[in-house]
Amino acid sequence: MQPSSTRPFPAFLEGGPKLLYIDGKHVPALSGKTFQTINPATGKVLAEVSQGAAEDIDVAVKAARRAFEGPWSKWRPADRQQVMSRLADLVDRHHDELAMLDTLDLGAPISRTILGRKRAGALLRYYGGLATSTHGETINSSFMPHDSLTYTLKEPVGVVGAINPWNGPIGMAIWKLCPVLASGCTVVLKPAEQTPLSALRLAELCIEAGIPDGVVNVVVGLGDAGAALAEHPGVDKIAFTGSTEVGRKIVRASAGNLKRLSMELGGKSANIVFADANMDIAVAGAAMAVYMNSGQICSAGTRMFVQRPIYDEFVERVAAFAKGIRVGDPLDESTQMGPLVSSEQLDRVCGYLQVGKEQGARALAGGARLTEGALADGYFVPPTLFVDVADDMRIAREEIFGPVAAALAFDDIDEVIARGNDSEYGLGGGVWTRDLNNAHLVAKGLRTGTVWVNCYQVLDPAVPFGGYKMSGFGRESGNEHIQEYFETKAVMVKLDQ
Template identity: 85%
Template sequence: MQDKIQRPLPAFLGQGPKHLFINGRHEPARSGKTFQTINPATGKVLAEVADGGAEDIDLAVRAARRAFEGPWSKWRPAQRQASMLRLADLVDQHYDELAMLDTLDLGNPITRTMANRTRAVALLRYYAGLATSTHGETIQSSAMPHDSLTYTLKEPVGVVGAINPWNGPSGMAIWKLGPVLATGCTLVLKPAEQAPLSPLRLAELCMEAGIPEGVFNVVSGHGEAGAALAEHPGVDKIAFTGSTEVGRKIVRASAGNLKRLSMELGGKSANMVFADANMDLAVPGAAMAVFANSGQVCVAGTRLFVQRPIYDEFMERVADFAKKLRVGDPLDSETQLGPLVSAEQLDRVCGYLQVGMQEGARALTGGARLTEGPLADGFFVPPTVFVDAHDGMRIAREEIFGPVVTALPFDTIEEAIARGNDSEYGLGGGVWTRDLNTAHRVGKGLRTGTVWVNCYNVLDPAVPFGGYKMSGFGRESGNEHIQEYYETKAVMVKLDS
């Protein structure tokens, strides 16, 4: 029997309906509408949440504009840095609560959400450092007299709209908020309706950290709110993480005022295991590249290419590893895989399980949702390992966003690179080998934003992350990320002689 984590439910849950957070205070949606956020482990209601719409988005954008043009614009970089460091300390202090909200809302096991503390705090502290270290440059202009002065200024883009997915509620919110605060922009965040709780709590911590009213606004809601944010003429930039399909809609919606865009979209990442790989590392590494967060990770290594001499043995070991993963209540300390986030996502993943079998693939383990026992009321799908597959199958080409891996044998390094690149996506990729030549050839050959060698899905605040092709454009983390939130102004001064 697993031991349930003995932590009280966050007080935030017991404070009545969860309202929008606009201009420093909680407010109901102007329509008066609410929606229910569901615990995916039990199918029961967690909370009533304000269902924001276009009018609420407009109020939030106006509040963000007032803050941007008001007191916040006069804050010096060191002041912004100090407030961000206070926020980092508060996030650290209250992280148990944020992690519990994420586990209850999303279903990610509490041991995994708690383990994200280091990254959440590190992101805020990293961007706090960038607040005082980003600067323009002086240029020796060939078009001006020799005693002239030419320089550039880095100025904040303005009001940013962020639209986040549900697979990492607090972490994604912090990832969007960090560069906004560092550069002096302001933010209207539309969190996913499936997991809105921790972003609303994060907004309260921002106020406690001394960040001015209107700098960070959160409008929970559905597609109407997201569309209104993407279209709003008062928004200068949209930062979006989510599906490629929705990303296309945002591109079209942003055309009205030619918003700046950064987008991290879908993925169908190739994870390649060569015959010389250390199997003791590669087996759990390849499995958890897919099964972590129940496969609800955009960069999941769902196309598992295995060199033919070790294919059968390797896949049997991956299947054995998958069978031993503990699927269960996400509040239990030994649970390794929790539920999918919603009934809708459960239907989507189960649909792909049926498609895979209809196409001729064989499941070494898994292949159907859990319908009996104590987990039957939740949205649980055990890890599924498909073999006897080929590149043309839908399960090998389309993003499933569930704990499903499709194994594909290969022979040569050239073949692996070519097949790895034969996808509309290009978010991430992995290589497992002891040969440095192989590692570097694949690392250079794959058309993806990140390539991991003998590891997978390692994220660092200083290392840029983003996609090629239909996986989006722009980068998050690193110096490249913060530049997405600046305008560069050139100033050319002809001195009076």
């Protein structure tokens, strides 16, 4: 398959192996090892990347500590806001390149990755504002003399270990970086080994923006590098996005020095369509709640609950919509859905396709890997819709992380809320209805961090995002996010008489 984009190939990919970024310098892994990152649309090698490990993590953490305790600690809030504004300008200027790196590395269509420009800049500028507006408070104490002063200070928590998944590389990197810079912390970022390129390019932009050496460090590596970061005694906080399985391991690894944790984990979100919903809007919205990014989104609405009077018509229309999605070369700007990220993810998703059929579900659309034509060498699975699904089937209970929807019929609101909550996860959820009463009842009833009404997957820098139950704890975005990067110190002063 030949790339069909007219956009320039990123110059960042030229030359030798891509190096780690530690203490303001590009450095090879201490072991000298490298690994290959693969273009999932072709199955071919995209770049060689230095393979960091525990010893590289240690060097990066020590650099972050020096920066935290050194000049960076003297920067005023307005200084941090200014450097974040410069970084936002640079990210905007180079966003076409960053988007192309993500398309090549992840397989997400360029038509989608290019849309991240607005969100990237909005995040950096929003958190830049939080840098200057976050503060402590004065307190009228009930136990100190009246001629005393009691107040709180907000102080940065310290060195942050940020561990990212592969399904939104540049967006996730910026999301993790924003509260670090705004609060005055420092960071060692470990991007997913499947998609390391845009995070390494972002590190170069941090240099250009004027962020001091050691404040931002990027160590690419395999799972052992992430484990070393999670257990390192010099790390004060871990911010993790990824699977619930890995999240459990990080919790255990963090116990040594009782690190502060924030974790955005897996999901199996209920997307509920009532009979009175606007059918045209709900069909497209519910479909793309699953098929966007080839289903590789933790909050994807993969459990599609449809009220019984419209069930047959609705699933037929979703199936038709799914069959009309253009699957193909992610560099082709007309492509709507690209490949899965890796051969391992392809095997996982195809395994669930087989399990679904074995347990009695029927694929109304998709249902098998694409094995012929120009896409045969890539990791492509078409949008799949299963019907005849029961709540206890694995495809209705387990996170697949692929373009696979399970359609289930329901009768009334109490029933669907109970079934929606019958999951170990609680990250996202949706409801499609013209009845505001039903909308609010479902929003209140679902035990999940976000509920979208007549829309799905909308994210806003000012709106907190995170999970209930096994979908994690802590929030990203909004004022709640930056608070997790501060310690609150109480000061009680008895004034001289």
